[in-house]
Amino acid sequence: MARAKKEDAKKINKTEDKVKNNPEKKDTKVVETEVKSVEKRKNKRELKLELRNIEDKILVEISNISSMHQSYFSKDGDPYFDFDPDEYEEITLSELREVIKKAPGYFREFDIIITKVLNEEYTVEDIMEYVSISRFYKGIDDPTDDFIRELLELDEEELRDALQSRKDNRKLIKNLACKAVYLTNSEDEEFELSMRKDKIICEFLGDRKTLFSLKYEK
Structure with missing residues (x-):
């Protein structure tokens, strides 16, 4: 807007x-x-027309909230982003639109999120609407924060309630499990997954095993 x-x-x-x-x-x-x-407010059509004309001039900040290195290169081999977990990159809106058109899984699978628009005229919500990814974040309070880590830092009962309300979002729960293992294994993190949280996550994954069976795998 x-x-x-x-x-x-x-x-x-x-x-x-x-x-x-x-x-x-x-x-x-x-x-x-x-x-x-x-x-x-500008309607969707007005916003789309306006942004289409200036998308090369607008910078968007994105963050890797997954547990793996993420990268995307143009057909000419130029990197649009190439970063590790918890790192940030800046790309143009036109580059973002190309990534989402050709590889929407980065955002649909909650590997990458948009955290900021480096232009005071527009919000993250405007950009998400423009590139048609708003629907991916249904039920998520703030899609600009690392909401996966925030879920892991809830207490056990809050985590269960949060997952219960999102039990149909299998992509989010799988990413949550991967992030839990990554943070526990990381030497730079003080995060430690409790056995109770481990069992709760596995319960929603539909797996009788625990994440601790993967804990020390690199």
Whole structure:
């Protein structure tokens, strides 16, 4: 959603001041109309047309929230991103759109998320709508944070409740299991998966084994 421009904000302030300083000519409808015209959201078609014209000029920050190295190269061999878990990269909106068109699994499988738009006129939600990935994050409170790690850091009962509400999202639960093993094995992390959480995750995976059977595999 494009934000209100400074000129529009000044226009509103001047209109409000005019009303306040002229009580005999007060017309609240004028102020309300000005505010509504500025705050009105662009519809999907308007947003898509606007972004399509400037997508090479907009930078988007992405993060690797998976447990593996992730990379994508153009047909000419140029890297769009090439990073380890918990690292960030910046790519253009046009590059992002190409990645999602040709390899949507990076985002559908929750390996990579969009964390920031380096342009004050647009939000992450605008970009997700533009590249048609909003549907991937249904039921996720904040898709710009490492929501997989946040789930792992819940206490045991909260984790069970969270997975129960997302039990149909098999991709998320599998990624959660992989992330748990990765963090436990990582020498740079203080994370340690409890046996109880291990069993809860495996319960939703439909596996009687525990993740600890994979714990020391590199």
